[in-house]
Each structure stands twice: as C-alpha cells, then as structure tokens.
Amino acid sequence: MKDLIFTCCAFSFLALSTLNCNSITNTVSDSIYMDYDHHKVPYKLYAPDEKYLLHYDLEEISGLSVFGADHLLAVEDEQGYVYVLKAENGEVERKIKFAKGGDYEGIEAIGNRVYIVKSNGDVFSFEISDNDEVEAEEVDTDFSSGNDIEGLSVSGEKLLLACKGKGEIEDNKVKGKAVYEYDPKEKKVAGKPLFNLKEEEIEAFIENRKFFNKIHSFDPSAIAVHPLTSDIYWLSADKVLVVLSPDYKLKEVVRLDGGIYRQPEGICFAGDGTMYLSSEGDGARGRIFKISYKSY
Template sequence: MIIKQFNSDNQTQKGVIHFILITMGSFIISVSCNPQTNEKENEQDSYVERAIDVNYDLIHPVKRISLHYDLEEISGLSYYKKDVLACVNDEKGRLYLFDVSKEKIIKDIKFGKGGDYEGVEIIGEMAYIIRSDGRIFHFNLNKTEQEDFEAKVLKTPLSAKNDVEGLGYDTQSNGLLIACKEDAEVAKNNINGKAIYAYDLDKSTFLKKPFLKTSHKKVEKFLEDQGVSGGKVEKFKPSGIALHPRSGLIYLIASVGKALIVLDKEGAIKEYVKLDSKLFRQPEGICFAPNGDMYISSEGRAGRGYILKFKFLRK
C-alpha cells in the first residue's frame, strides 16, 4: 500500500520518509541517553579514564613489542640496562635478556629445572628469580659462562599456598619485595587481605612481618571516596610488583580483574585503574626504566607474548 503511494504521490512519499527518519532519530537518542543501556560500558570508562592520574596514558602505549615463542608464557619482567629487559617464563628455569629496540632475545641463561617461576629482579649484575612456592634463585650474570655456574637458592617460609607471583626491589631498604597472589599468611600471623613481604639482602633474612598490607575492602573504600561509580570490583590478586624510580610508590598489577593499584610504603592506596582487557590480555610483569618509562608484559594465551611500553608523563 505504501509502495503504491510512493509511486503515485511524491509529496506523500516525502512525508512518510520524514516521519520514519524522525521516529528512528528519537529512538536512537532515547537509547543512547538511557543510563541502563550503557551502564557497564560507562562503569568501565570511569575506571579507564583514571589511567592519566598515575602519570601514564594506559590507553595508548607508545610501543607494542612482540616476543619470541619461548616467552609465550612470560611471567616476570625486570629492567636490566638501556633497552634490555630480563624476562622469565613460568614453565622453564631460564632467564631471557630481551633487547626491546631490536625486539629479540640476546641471551638465554639456564639456571634451574622446569618450574613455576613468576618474578625476576636484576640488581646490578645479580639476578633474583622467585618461584611460586617462595624459593628465590640468584646468580651473577657475569659468571653464567663458567662451567661451575649454579644458581643458589634463598629459602623463605612461603609455600605454594601463598602462590607468589611478584618480585620487586626497594633500594631504600635493599630488600626484595614479594607479592603473594593468594594466601597472605606466614607463620600463623593472621593476615587478612593481601600482603607484600620483604627479604632483607643485607642480613639475608626473610621478614615475617609484612612490608605492607592491602585488602579488597580498602580498594572499594578508595573508589567510593574518589566518587567512582560502581565501586564493586573483582577481588585484587597481584601478579606483578615494581617500585617507581622517581616517586618510590609501589605499583601492583593484577591479571585477575585486569587492574593496576598504586600504594605508598605505608599501604595507603594512591590510585586504582581498571585496565582494558583487550589491550592487557594477561598482564603479569611490570618494571620501570630509570627515567620512569613503564613496561608491562602479558602472556600470549596460545599466541605470542608481548610487552607494552608506556611513556612517563611528568607532572
């Protein structure tokens, strides 16, 4: 019927088209203005926009570096020297020195048997690699060519139930910082939430009192105080830790929940950012260059692992 009118009456045709366009426009405006329609998307944006507040644009990395297939399961990351990062694979007892400018492995060091290695820290020429059960393997990078090369092990009271996933370094105390993904309790110290422990390198001693503590409730309270909508967030489970070379603040990254949390050394939350899951596929490693540039690594998930570089935005 309408088709006949279009053929016989041009004015009627224009009127009907005009009516349809107005109706469609009203519908589109109504949908886009409906807060329930975009509630989840807006909640994600409210977190992502906070990325600028940590002095990094976490939405736009300056570089994406694809890794060799040996690092498909990259789990730990540390700065070694200009353009060279140290990486570990969570299945192999090997340390890889990776040149980010040439995008290739320049050295591959076997230091132990296969195992769940989760964090690495380079201090001078000393390499420290932590396994998920809390054992810390260490050796001098300059001596790895010797026939009698053997990584030594620092024992801690941590175990597989703690599921250690992050290793950092505090220059001020000369201590390794150890992040537990799961159970934070050590020697029945009744810790609620998550804990960061320290290993004093000067005294070769594990400190049973946590270096700092945080909790899921603290995160929710922080977001509520900051006026961020939808303060309910997935429980934070650290997968990487690093100290900022300029501010001294502690950066914790989590693959579970895709988030970055920044704390001071008293454990006070300074910032929380929800990461874009498309950009950060499975973030497990984090480190900083001396100038403040930040690197975050992600596992490949049946593909090539990769590292994202973020420029330090000085304020």
C-alpha cells in the same frame, strides 16, 4: 570599535581555550579504562606507546625487570631460563639456564646479580656472566605454595615479595594480600608483612566513580617501585593496577583494557620513569608494552 573587536576576540579565545581544556578532561575520563587521576598515575595505560611481540618461548611470560640501560630481563613460568631482551624491541638477545623447570613468577636485578622467585617462595640468584648455563643459588624461605608468590621488586637494599595467595607465614594473621621484605644479604624474609591490602579497601576507594567503580577480584601478579616517586605499582592478573604511596597508603586504582593486556603478569620501570608492562599471550605470543611517563 577597536576595543569591541579586541573584547570579542579575547572572549572567543577564552571560550575556545575553555572548550579545549574540557575536551582534554573528557578525553582522559570518558571510559572505564580512563577513569583515574592522571596526575597520580602519569601514564596513558589505555594507549601504550609501543607493543613488542615476544618469542614463542615467552608465551607465558611471568616476570619482567630492567637490566642496565638497554635491556630487560624476563622469566616464564615453566622453564628455568632467564631471557635477556633488547629494551628497544623485546628481541631475545640470549637466554641463560639457571635451574630445572618450575613455576617461576618474578625476576629482579640488583647490579649484575639476578634474583628469581618461585611461586612457593624459593629465591634463586646468580651473577650474569658470559655463560649461558649457570648454577643458581637457591634459598628456601618461610613461604609455602599456599602463599603463591607472584611478584618481586627491589626497594633500596631489600626485595619485595608479593603474595597472590594467603598472606600468612608461620603464626602471623594477615587479612587481604600481603607484601614482605626479603633481605638478600641475610637471605631471610621478614616475619611480618611490610603492608597488606584488602579487596574491600579497593572497592571502597573506587565506589563513587562514574565508570570504574567495581573490581572482580585482586590477584596480584607483579610489583614494582617507581624510580622517581617511590610509589608502589601493584599489578593484578585480573587487569587491575593498584598504586600505593611510599608510606603504603592507597593512592590510585586503574582498570586495564583486556583487549590490550590479555593477562598482565610483569611490570618494571626504567630510570626515567618509562613503564614496561608484560602480558601472557593467552594462546598467542606474549607481549611487552612500553608506556611513557607523562607530565600533567
């Protein structure tokens, strides 16, 4: 009798465990926003941990970067200011005037030096000090307004610049969206893209999925390199997140919830893998979302 009771209990426990496992699996794959491999992208992008409503000046936030252990840097696409934000709540601690108004689309920090890219590819940089107004150095690159640069990230000793528009510079022919390396020491863009990606490749990657099997378009708005995996997170304002491996192979594609991210425009990572993703306000206040790095 004791053996029978033990067997029944063991069977019930196994059945319950199986049910719980299936429940977890279904939970993370039963909608268009959950239809991705959470081992490849270990973030619950459909359920961010925190949301910060930003100052009204940042309604059109267009670039985001981690700065030190406790701060973020932000830029918006009309005024020539860099905003220093508290990472714990998105509150503006100070703002620094670095140039006149313009279409600024990306920001990154290497140590104490800040880099900002304009949509025409011009790169501005300055050292952060106690001054709230600086004269930034401006570098005119080989890009033009047709490239529509909308992404800036650090990768080793280089910067990555992502094209939202055409991928060609000078005479090279590029299909799809392209990312180029910029050498901040030489102040020069590489002649050929580091990698490029076509919409058809994204479509083919997701075509057999149950929920998320088609994209509207891919118009890059930000890019960031993961500090722990070196994966490349390439964000589109069309509410798509593309993740590439360190050798630039397509690894995963995620559909973002437009009810959460109205117009995603910035992405960056803290050293522990915590993701910060910014979204324009689209008529309201801009937002930053904090999303924890998960272990599955």
